[in-house]
Amino acid sequence: MPAQNKVFIDVEVDDSIRDDAAIAAKLEEVCPVDIYKNAGGHVQVVDENVDECVLCKLCLEAAPTGTVHVRKLYDGTELSL
Numbered sequence: 001m002p003a004q005n006k007v008f009i010d011v012e013v014d015d016s017i018r019d020d021a022a023i024a025a026k027l028e029e030v031c032p033v034d035i036y037k038n039a040g041g042h043v044q045v046v047d048e049n050v051d052e053c054v055l056c057k058l059c060l061e062a063a064p065t066g067t068v069h070v071r072k073l074y075d076g077t078e079l080s081l
């Protein structure tokens with residue numbers, strides 16, 4: 001059976017930052033559990049790591065307000081600063 005991802009957490013980035021190389025690099029650098037990958041200057045969310053999120057908010061601080069969404073699927077709320 002394939003491993004299930006995004007059971008507890010869903011991470012989404014807005015189109016407005018998806019192709020921003022500086023933000024892609026920053027997100028890859030700050031996330032302690034490698035949820036963001038700098039894919040040649042584009043922000044990529046690594047689905048298989050998403051449930052490892054430790055809710056540290058570093059990604060929210062690294063990107064413009066409202067462009068990164070970390071949703072806690074287990075209680076229906078979204079992480080905010």
Ligand code: SF4
Binds near residue numbers: 034
């Ligand atoms: S809150 Fe922390 S662990 Fe979760 S995605 Fe953002 S940087 Fe990564």
